[in-house]
Every structure is written in structure tokens, then in C-alpha cells.
Amino acid sequence: MKNSVRVRFAPSPTGPLHIGGLRTALYNYLFAKKHNGTFILRIEDTDQSRYVEGAEQYIKEALDWCGLTIDEGPNTPGDFGPYRQSERQHIYKEYAQKLIDSGHAYYAFDSAEELDKLRKERESKGETFTYNSQNRTHLNNSLNLSEDECQKLLDDGQPYVIRFKMPMAKQLLISDIIRGNIQVRTDALDDKILFKSDGMPTYHLANIVDDHLMKITHVIRGEEWLPSLALHILLYDALGWDAPEFAHLPLILKPSGKGKLSKRDGEKHGFPVFPLEWKDPKSGQISAGYREDYYLPEAVINMLALLGWNDTSDQEIFSLHELIDKFDLSRVHKAGAKFDPEKTEWFQHQYVQKVDIEILANQFQNWLKTQKSIDSKIEYVRQIVSLLKERINFVPDFWQEGYFFFEAPQEFNPKATKKAWKDGTAEIISNLKTLISEQNDFSKESIQPTIKNWIQSQDIGFGKVMQPLRLSLVGDMKGPDVFDIISLLGKEEVVKRLEFAINTLK
Template sequence: MSEKKVRVRFAPSPTGPLHIGGVRTALYNYLFARQHNGEIIFRIEDTDTNRFVPGAEEYILESFKWLGIDFDEGVSFGGNYGPYRQSERKELYKEYVQKLIAADKAYIAFDTPEELNAKRQEVQNFQYDASTRDQMKNSLTLSKEDVEKNMAKGEQYVVRFKVEPNIDVIVQDIIRGTVKINSSIIDDKVLYKSADQLPTYHLANIVDDHLMKITHVIRGEEWLPSAPLHVLLYRALGWEETMPTFAHLPLLLKPEGNGKLSKRDGDRLGFPVFPLEWKDPKTGEISSGYRESGYFPEAVINFLALLGWNPGTEQELFSMDELIEAFKLERASKSGAKFDYQKGIWFNHQYIQLKSNEEIGRL
């Protein structure tokens, strides 16, 4: 364990209601931080402006308030490392984009979507990487004058990460152990788009985690394929020595176990997949929530904690304090956890029996 103060973050995108899988990720971050007398930061990753949904941020914050997961700093909480909303950090990201270009770790690319599509039609499994970048329209193939001329004309461009080929990239993961891949399978990812003057997730994520002194990145398994790229970005920016430790959590699976849990599964089988009820601002469709369905927040927390984590004992009922004491990331499962909603009902019944009539009446 690092001797630095433990700092973790939960960083949702305001693109809709908070999925129950996101709640579990936040819970595991919270338990880890509290167990190590550390801090948990709430960050909003809103660089994808096309998918922004009004009211989503407020919904997420209200969900955590109901569940009893409190943050130490971040959006709505303040702190010394703000702003904590990515859309308010644009100039900061530009600075690091320029540093990568100046160090020959990134380059400007002018290829249009149409040109890229044509290339994909022409070349099977086309990948923009070390083997193809010298055939494309970018600052590695164009003269400096042409690059400046294109930019002066207002031509749209992206900045791509220049991935060095044939390098072994090693990711040390608390749950999965050592993950090793060859850099040749990683394409030159887009880090920045001139169209909206915003970075992509990969760059913003690395810059924010470094500047906010995040020590552990605890996130879903779906981000594991991106981890080698993130290691390379830390290296390119000269931050490898302070790179956080990774832990990639198992997916929450459908009750039948065949694929990732989705809202449709809840609709189909009659259980909520959101902590609170959600009304879609566009369609008016209402999705059920655990709060409105008569669940105690303690029951939801207890149920989620044991989805993908094993305490190593027969104990099933845990208060938040007991979870903080017992939680060990190393005991999280590598394989996905089936969402047993009947078990969730069982947990709620256990908590109902422990409550007073007055507490039950307030449900």
C-alpha cells in the first residue's frame, strides 16, 4: 500500500440516471477510502456535450445523499483541486495537449470523417497507428507551413497520441494481478478535438487524476482495455512514478448471467436498476427507483456490496461501518456478478424487521 494519503474518485458523466452498477463502483471507492482514512472526490466528466442530459447531475447527487455515501470534495462540495467539472478545465487540457505535441508524443491530424471511412472500406481492419500514420493527412506528413495554413483556414483537426509500436505495457491491477499487452495493438487514440475544443475521456481522465493526486483508480471492468493506453499516457507526460494503482471491478450481469445488466432487464423482470425514480426529460418515460419501491438505503448498500465481493465469512448483514472494516479490494471477484434481484428483496425484508414502525411508516 502506498504511504501517500489515499485519494479515490467517482467521476460520472451527466448523460442520464445513475445505473446501479455505477452506485456499486462509487460504494467500493467509498469503502476503500474510509477504510484507509482517505478521501473520495466527486468529479463530473462532461466533455461529451452531445450526450448531456439536464437534471442528471442533480439526480446523481441526490442518489448518493439518500444512500449515505458522502464525498470529501468535488462538484457541490468544494476543495483545493478544482474546478471539478471537466467542461470548466478546457484551458488546462489544452496546455497538456501542447506539451505532448512539443515532445513529439502527439500530432495534429486533418483527416476528415469521410476520408477515414474511405480508408476503412479500402483496408480491412484499418487502424490509425504506427503502420499507417505516414500515409495519412497529419503533421507528421505535411510541412509545418501546410499545417499552419490549414489551422489558419479553420480546418477541423484532432490531436492523436503517437503510440510507439512493439513495447510491452504492464498494468498492475489489485484485482486482476499483472496485465501485459504489446503496444502494437493500440491505435493512435484521439486526445483532443478542435470542433468543440475539448479533450476526449482518455486525456482529461489522466490529467485530472494526476492533478487531483488520485492514488487509486477503482472502476468498472469495461475500462480495463483502456488501462494500457492510460499507462502510456502517464509515461508520455512524465508522470509514471506517481501513476495511481488500478483496480477493475467485475461487471454486474443480467440475472441469467448472459451479458451486462441493463435497464431493459429491470423492465422485463420487474425490478429497478436506478437508485431513485427517474423521469426522462425528453420522452417523459418514468423508470422506477429503489427509494420509491420501498427499499431502505441500508438494504441497497448491503446488497450491492456483496455483488462481486466476498467478505470471506458467512456474515450477510453488514452496516456501513462493518463494511468499511471488512472490505478488501483483493477479495473482489474477477468474473462478473449475476444480479440476483430476489436477494435484494431478501435484504430489504431483513432491514424491515430491524426497523421501528415509525421508520417503516416513513418509507
Template sequence: MSQQVRVRFAPSPTGPLHIGGVRTALFNYLFAKKNNGIFFLRVEDTDQNRFVPGAEEYIMEALEWLGISPDETIGKNEKFGPYRQSERKDLYQQYATQLINSGNAYYAFDTAEALDAARKKDEEQGITFIYNHHNREKLDTSLVISSEETATRIANGEHYVIRFKTPVNETLHLHDIIRGDVKFETSLLDDKVLFKSDGMPTYHLANIVDDHLMETSHVIRGEEWLPSMPLHVLLYRSFGWDAPQFAHLPLIMKPVGNGKLSKRDGDKMGFPVFPLDWKTDEGISSGYREKGFFPEAVINFLALLGWNDGTEKELYTLDELVNSFDLSRVHKAGAKFDPEKNKWFNHQYLIKQKDTDLAKAFAPILAEKQITVSEDKLTRIVSLIKERAHFVSEFWEMSDFFFVAPTAYDEKAIKNWKAETPGLMQELISVLEGITDYTSVNIETIIKDWMTKNEIGMGKVMQPFRLSLVGALKGPHLFDIVEMIGKEETINRLQKAIASI
């Protein structure tokens, strides 16, 4: 590539960043880094009616947490700033006027009532109303009134919009990196509004002007923008500019049924669709961070939603993703979101964490329960349970018996408590009392020797023993539990079970 790769993520600050937007940002980031390019973030806030306070800061924090911060953005390496569109609005008027002067755009003064009447008239004749070459010279536009009248009406403060004058009877043969060659008939396109009399551009004009001025080389965005591709290419042509290359990413689909993944799907099935918690007066929409996901796991999972490198490999570091990423390997079809696979990825990253780090993450949960334990002991406990966990938040339920004796016993497991069990447990207490080297391996050896010598079946001892210590038939290796809780506590729990069950 002769031109430096410059790609952008350009969200609107209208609320929390959806996970689909995160994936768009990620693919732009990976493409930039793979090609020694620049990944920049531009905030497209021209629609002030939909602006939500805090959304811009949320987007920045989310990308920072995920480890894919932009190289250039608001307040950071502003080579082509400002990077907030509302601060660039003085630019757009001149470009809108340039299109007027070149004959590629025109003023339209139609009122909402007039457009509604025109729409109803077409519907009565079985025609779908499209504002384009069919009617633009029959409506209230500068194409049919004099330039003097146009200037007078604008000077008088009359409301207007500037519309693009879409060419007629032209077939556009365009190329999308992901979808290949695509074809559009210009006669079927409408004349989009580019600029409004309030001084603000629409998305289409601002987007094109900024991408040109910021030297964007590739536009990588969601497939919902594919229908806008012909307009954008025509705008570039009208300005006499080279268009960037386009790549339209597949949608992220809901886990069940058809359609795009929504917040409602997450609420219904209990998984987040936002990277961070989003708080409103109505409540909190949960985020991946607060749900206990590792950012690396979220990145890894999202990268494989619609892309793979052609191998069976599933676990990638961010550097490995950068090295492997290629837009030609992005799928055309939508990628179905799988909540269980999402959790699986987090499990893979959890078991890779250092036990000491996991212990530090678990410690605040214990502190809330007013439980104090040494760092060494907690680290050992974490090492025994983490293989079965998806999240640190599950640690307590998986390990509570290490810290507190059971107060109840699983009803199904009690069926293994036979008439001879109390006597066997009393004998077991005697064996435990005689052990001096109270380590897992030694305790296991002595107790198994005792069972073998007395021809006692494994199930007659092991299941009631575990039930006495844990309250259920769950948990890590039994003799690791025995060592961790200590001899006195082990015997106390056995005596309590003998008395209670």
C-alpha cells in the same frame, strides 16, 4: 500506503445514474474511508453533445440520499478545482501540445470520407482497419508532412485531431488489484484521439490529466474500462508521471440470461435500476427512493454485488462495510442482480425501523384515503404487520381491515362457512358482549375457554371469525385485530357476515 488515498467517481452527466454507477461510487467511497482517504467527485462533461440538463444535480442528490456524499466536489472543498471538466478545458491544450513536442502524439487531418475509404480498402483485403503503426505514416498526419505545412493547415482552420502515437512491439505487463497481472501487446492497440480541433479533449486525455493533477492514488472503475488501461498507463509514462493503481470492478449482470443489467431489464421485471426517479417527456423511470427502498438497504445490497468479506454475514451498516471492505475480496466474475434478494434486504431494514417512524411514513397513505387514526393506534397496527412487509407502500393492503370493514369475502375462504357457522357466530357475539376487559390476551383466553367447555373445534370458530373481520384468511394474530377494532365493530362485522355469507 505512503501516498494519501485519493479516489474519485467521475460520471458523465448524460442521464440518470445507473445502479452500476452507484456501486462504483460506493466501492470508491468504502475504499477511501477504510484507508482514511478522500473520496471526490469529478463531473466529466467534455462531450457536450451528450450533455443532459439536470443530470449533474441528479447525481449529487442520489449520492446524498444514499449517504455516500463526496468529500470534495463542485462547490465543496475544491482543493483541486474546478471539478467540472468543461471548466478545465484550457488545461488540456497545453498537455496535448506537450505530447506533440515529446513525439508521443501527432496531428491527423483525415476527413471522415478518407477514413471510410481506407476502412473499405482494408475490408476488401480481409483486413480489420486499425488506425495505428500499420498506416499512420500513410495517412494525412504530421508524421508525413512538414512541420511548416502542419502549422499552416492548423492556422487556416483546417479540422484536425491529436492522436496518441502508440509504441510498437512492446508487451505491457500491468497489475490490476482485482484481476492480478494482465498483459497487453502495444502493436494491437489503436492510436486513440486525445484532442479535437474544437478545443475539447477526449475522455482519455482529460481523464489522465485530471487524475494526475487531482493526485488520484487509485482508479476504481468498471471492467468496461479495462481495455483502456494500457493507453492510460502509456499516457502516464509519456508525461513522466507515476500512474495510479488500477482496480476494475465486475459488471452487474441481468437477472435472467446473459449481459449487463439494463433499464429494459428493470422495466420488464418491475424493479428500478436508478437511485431516484428520472422524469423525461416520455415518462418517469422509477427510482429506488420513490419505490420505497431504504437507502441503507440499497447500499447493503449493492456492496454484496461482487464483494464479500469471506463470511456468511449479509447485513452491514455503512460503518461495518467501511471496516470490512477490501478490494482483494472483490470478485472477477460478473455479479447477477437478484430482484427478490433486493426486496429481502429492504424487508430486513424495514423491520429494524422504529414503529413510530413507520407509522409516520404510513400516515400520508391513510390521509389520501381520508382516514384519521391516532398515532398510538397506528403505531400498534404497524407493529402487527411490518414483519410481513417489504415496503411501507404495502401496509394498506396488509392492514385495510383495521380501518374499514370488508365489503366482500374471499371465495375460497367461504368454503369454511358451514351450515352451523351462523349459529356459532351468534353464540360468539354473546360471549364477546360479556367481556369487559377487552384486551387481546383476555379475549383469547375467554373465547378458547368457551370453545373447550362446549367441545367446539378450533377451525369451526377461528376461520369464520377471521373471515368476518378481515374478509379473507390473512392478517396478524386474530385477537390483536379484535382488540384493535374494538368490541362494537367486531360485533357489527360478525352480524354483517352472518347476514351476507
């Protein structure tokens, strides 16, 4: 392990942060904290044509919501900034020039039209055109032009790119913490563009330069960057720098296990694939987020941590502190991890049972106000939340399970009515109403034995009273213990509901 572990999460602000990206951030964070290192956020915005307004703020807000505190970043200055690549533009040309001067890169003046023509010619023969060591000596670049010809094109402002000169017939042996040893032949690789005449580097150059200058010790990123690993190793070597250690994470797969999890999968099956809700600034389309769907961030983090990693035990519930303590890159799987929406809800349920009642009560009180225009006192809401907590996964579920605490039934479930309301039921409930009206202590501890003793004294079957009583209060045969419902509703509301049931169902 290198000293002073420094890792970076380096997203591009081209849209919302996918949960695959969030998992990459999480694994970087866990690794850094495990080794008392530094977790860096770097915004890779060299491709300004794909920049999306609001995306950078979204990324930072998502990390904050998940509790992944940034040690260095755009709004958390350190000694290695700036932390936006667009603000580091002046740095990259120097290193592109070093690669040209050392013979590891060259100017290429081929126009888009020329390259397109070559691609079509190859396609017509059933072949693929690749700008590489096999054909670069026949193309419009500084490898074939004289120094004077090349300089004149540069002086005339001719558009150009700087390409990496891929070594010929070289066998590379590359080490990856997760994948092990990887062998690559350079003949199979193309001469990637590193720098463009507009003054902006491509991802490959900017990434390498920034990682070196920011003293990154470990690059932990998605497996989609595996094809670029050989180029990056060669760039480090060409610039005379030691490369960091690499770890390429497995994909998060669709619930079917076939293919990478996408936004469309979430829309099709009704689950979020983004940590926060996202409104597309161009189309106005809104994509669901875990936060707005009332997931707890701790549940999301726990779920993501186990999508590709385990600690060899059967433990499934981990606090962030426990994840930091147990996380090990060697325990990250190579194969893709299948996303399971039902398991995600299971994690949510576990954390809802652990979370402070006050948090849920405040969230449900706000939900009642915004969604139902019900302004209910927090103490009343707190009692309902405490009563229903074990039944729910999400804050809106409190309404599904306990709407009758806020709205008296205006109609009764026909099937439940047929079962509970018989000849003579109206008289029984009327007598019960009289009993309840006479009670002063309406706590559950008082009202429960009072009603039970009355039922016994009347020599009535327990079900003949309790079923129509529940029906009268709820409108259906559902809900928690009926004596909890009575106690929370209070005498006046219970009597009112019993009267309505008697008059409606007679």
C-alpha cells in the same frame, strides 16, 4: 499503500446512475474511508452532445440517499476544483500541446469523409481500418506534413484532432490490484484522439490530467475501461507523471448470468436497475428506482457490496460501518457477479425487521394518504406496522397484509365462506356479538380470555367460532392473530362487522 488515499467517482451526466455505477461509487467510498482517505465526485461532462438535463443532480441525490458522503465535489469545494470537466476546459490544451512538443502526440487533419472512405475500402476486403502505427505515416497528419504546411492548416482554421502516438512494438506489463499483471502489445492499439479542434479534450486526456492534478492515488472503475488502461499508463509516462494504482471491477450480470445487466432487464422482469426513479426529459418515460419502490438504502448498499466482493466469512448482513472496516480490494472477484432480484428482496426483508418502527409508520401513513386517500392517525398506523412488520418486505405490503384494518369487508371469499360458515354459525356469531358488546376493556389481554372462556362455557368447538369470527372481520381466512385484530379495530367496528356478516351470509 500510498499516503493520503484519494479516490474519485467520475460519472458522465448522460442519464440516470445505473446500480453498476453506484457499486463503483460504493467501492471507492469504502476504500477511501477504510484508509482515512478522501472520496471525490467529479462530473465528466466533456461530451456536451450527450449531456442530459437533471442527470448531475440525480447522481448527487442518489449518493446522498445511499449515505455515500462526498468529501470534495461540485457542491463540496476542496483544494483541487473545479470538479466539473466542462469548467476545467482551459487546462487540457496545455497538456495536449506538451504531448505534441515531446513527440508523443500529433495533429491529424483527416476529414470524417476521408476516414469513412478508408473504412469502407478495408471492409470491402474483409479487413478493419484502424488509425495506428501501421498506417499513420500515410495519412493526413503532422507526421507527414512539413511544419509550415501544418501551421498553415492550423492558421486557416482547418478542423483537426490531436492523436496519441502509440509506440511501435512495445510490450507493456501493467499491474492491476484485482486482475494482477496484464501484458499488452502496443502494436494492437490505435492512436486514440486526445483533443479536438472545438477546444474539448476526449475522456482519455481529461481523465489523466484531472487524476494527476487532483492527486488521485487509486483509480477504482468498471472493467469496461480495461481496454483503455494501456493508453492511460502510456499517457502518464509521456507526461512524466507517476501513475496511480488501478483496480478494474467486474461487471454486474443479468439474472441469467449472460451479459451485462441493463435497463431492459429490469423492465422485463420487474425490478429496478437505478437507485432512484428517473423520468427521461425527452421521452417522458419513467424508469423505476429502488427508493420509490420502498427499498431501504441500507439494504441496497448491503446487496451491492456483496455483488463482487466478500470478506471470506458467511456473514451477509453488514452495516456501512462494518463494510468500511472489512472492505479490501484484494477480495473483489475478477468474474462478473450475477444479479439476483430475489436475494435483493431478502436483504430488504432483513433490514425492514431492523429499521425503527417510526420510520415505517411514517412511510405507511404517507402511502395511505397518497395512494388510498386514507388519513389515519399515526398511533393507529404504528400499531398496525408493529403487528405486521415480520410479514412484509416493502411499505405497500402493509396494505396487502392489513387492508382490513382500514376497510370493512363488503364481500367474503367464497372458498373461505364455504369452510367457515355452516348451519348454526349465524346464531353463534350473534351470541358472540352480544358478549363483545358488553365488554368495556377491549385490550387483547382482556378480550382474548373473555372470548376463549365463553367458547368453553358454550361447549362449542374452537374452530366453529374463531374461523367465522375471522371471516367476519377480514372477509377471508387471513391476517394476524384474530385477537390483535379485534383489539385494534375496537368494539364499535367489530360489532358492526359481525352484524354485516350475519346479515350477508345468513
